[in-house]
Amino acid sequence: MTDRTVRYQLNESEIPTNWYNLVADLPEPPAPPLHPGTHEPIGPEMLAPLFPMALIEQEVSAERWIEIPEAVRDVYRQWRVTPLHRARRLERHLDTPAKIYYKYEGVSPAGSHKPNTAVAQAYYNKVEGTRRLVTETGAGQWGSSLAFSGALFGLEVDVYMVRVSFEQKPYRKALMEAYGARCVASPSEETEAGRAILAKDPDSRGSLGIAISEAVEMAMQRDDTRYALGSVLNHVLLHQTVIGLEAQKQLEMAGDYPDIVLGCTGGGSNFAGIAFPFLGDQLRGGRRVEIRACEPAACPSLTRGRFAYDFGDTAGMTPLVKMHTLGAHFMPPGFHAGGLRYHGMAPLVSHIRELGLIDAYAFNQLDCFEAGVTFGRTEGILPAPEATHVVKGAIDAALECKQSGEAKTILFNLCGHGHFDMQAYTDYFAGKLTDQIYDEQDLQKSLAALPQVG
Numbered sequence: 206m207t208d209r210t211v212r213y214q215l216n217e218s219e220i221p222t223n224w225y226n227l228v229a230d231l232p233e234p235p236a237p238p239l240h241p242g243t244h245e246p247i248g249p250e251m252l253a254p255l256f257p258m259a260l261i262e263q264e265v266s267a268e269r270w271i272e273i274p275e276a277v278r279d280v281y282r283q284w285r286v287t288p289l290h291r292a293r294r295l296e297r298h299l300d301t302p303a304k305i306y307y308k309y310e311g312v313s314p315a316g317s318h319k320p321n322t323a324v325a326q327a328y329y330n331k332v333e334g335t336r337r338l339v340t341e342t343g344a345g346q347w348g349s350s351l352a353f354s355g356a357l358f359g360l361e362v363d364v365y366m367v368r369v370s371f372e373q374k375p376y377r378k379a380l381m382e383a384y385g386a387r388c389v390a391s392p393s394e395e396t397e398a399g400r401a402i403l404a405k406d407p408d409s410r411g412s413l414g415i416a417i418s419e420a421v422e423m424a425m426q427r428d429d430t431r432y433a434l435g436s437v438l439n440h441v442l443l444h445q446t447v448i449g450l451e452a453q454k455q456l457e458m459a460g461d462y463p464d465i466v467l468g469c470t471g472g473g474s475n476f477a478g479i480a481f482p483f484l485g486d487q488l489r490g491g492r493r494v495e496i497r498a499c500e501p502a503a504c505p506s507l508t509r510g511r512f513a514y515d516f517g518d519t520a521g522m523t524p525l526v527k528m529h530t531l532g533a534h535f536m537p538p539g540f541h542a543g544g545l546r547y548h549g550m551a552p553l554v555s556h557i558r559e560l561g562l563i564d565a566y567a568f569n570q571l572d573c574f575e576a577g578v579t580f581g582r583t584e585g586i587l588p589a590p591e592a593t594h595v596v597k598g599a600i601d602a603a604l605e606c607k608q609s610g611e612a613k614t615i616l617f618n619l620c621g622h623g624h625f626d627m628q629a630y631t632d633y634f635a636g637k638l639t640d641q642i643y644d645e646q647d648l649q650k651s652l653a654a655l656p657q658v659g
């Protein structure tokens with residue numbers, strides 16, 4: 206039987222003991238974050254009101270390996286090591302000579318990769334005396350992951366949730382509340398940033414950039430409160446590398462090594478998690494891997510954005526970071542992969558794209574849902590709308606192999622399940638989804654408003 210299910214399972218004692226920091230192996234370091242006023246590189250003191258010192262140190266670290274605290278590994282044990290599957294039924298369905306492997310992060314309590322960093326962030330905050338965490342969330346995956354982690358470590362959690370997703374995904378809010386968090390639709394009347402947006406546009410659908418402004422504003426107001434970000438920053442990408450490190454061991458069990466590694470990219474964290482350990486091996490003289498980032502055509506920061514200094518949020522409260530950006534005022538259309546609706550991209554992911562170490566592909570919503578349904582019908586797991594982008598990318602790669610006759614090994618990160626996103630699938634089956642395209646004029650306006658940095 207060629208389609209026998211294969212699952213490469215490791216014992217919990219094989220959970221990595223260190224996270225992998227790609228910065229240690231880069232041929233040149235990424236550009237530093239800048240102070241929004243002076244445009245000088247910022248020091249740790251500027252980040253101190255927002256993050257605990259341990260995370261700030263990780264943010265600027267060039268150490269290759271950073272130890273995972275035992276208390277964090279202890280929580281990871283609940284669902285890690287996550288399974289690596291060979292997608293034999295999908296391979297057969299596609300009639301491809303390629304081997305397709307996927308790492309499945311949907312087995313976490315929140316249903317995605319996000320707890321890998323949420324647990325770590327909650328832990329370091331607890332140790333340094335934080336009592337309350339404030340954050341934003343797109344589709345609700347990050348909000349529920351931080352709510353879960355806050356519950357474990359005894360922290361209050363407040364979540365500003367992008368309004369379009371707040372309305373599309375009511376069960377994510379219910380999950381956050383079940384974990385004891387407070388969830389507010391953004392833009393809200395609770396913050397200056399939110400009120401300013403609503404004054405201009407009372408029907409604003411919101412964006413991650415606006416929700417970040419609200420969360421940062423709230424975090425700055427109280428000494429016992431800090432901010433937490435679910436993607437983009439170096440320390441978040443670092444925590445996600447457990448995915449790729451585990452996958453390396455599991456592929457070793459399978460006697461394979463990937464030719465192509467894929468991840469979907471919203472802010473870049475799950476992509477970095479699967480790809481960076483393999484890229485690191487390549488940079489240290491190991492085998493070359495082709496790495497593909499898969500993003501939505503409706504919010505195409507890596508394929509259509511400009512590599513420039515920009516704000517991480519809409520109100521201009523964060524430091525300036527150099528990244529592929531559509532501009533902090535860009536308002537992406539309200540497509541269903543809410544976790545991919547961010548105007549920018551992780552500076553580290555942007556940097557390696559500039560260095561030519563990765564490729565980027567943009568896909569339309571309808572093609573992605575079609576790929577997601579194909580995956581569900583062959584492998585049995587219905588991907589989150591975000592994850593359908595990487596499924597589409599992997600299927601395309603496998604079909605390229607069919608054309609060329611090459612039996613390549615493909616590895617992708619199935620970053621989450623779609624059980625909280627069934628309305629999106631219902632709409633897809635009812636023919637109500639369209640390929641939403643951003644407004645080119647809006648994009649040009651947004652890019653013209655990028656901050657001018659020397």
Ligand SMILES: *Cc1c(COP(=O)(O)O)cnc(C)c1O
Nearest residue numbers: 346436471472473474475591621
């Ligand atoms: C949040 C999320 C994403 C996008 O975030 P990244 O930082 O790019 O990983 C993608 N998929 C799922 C399932 C998510 O929850």
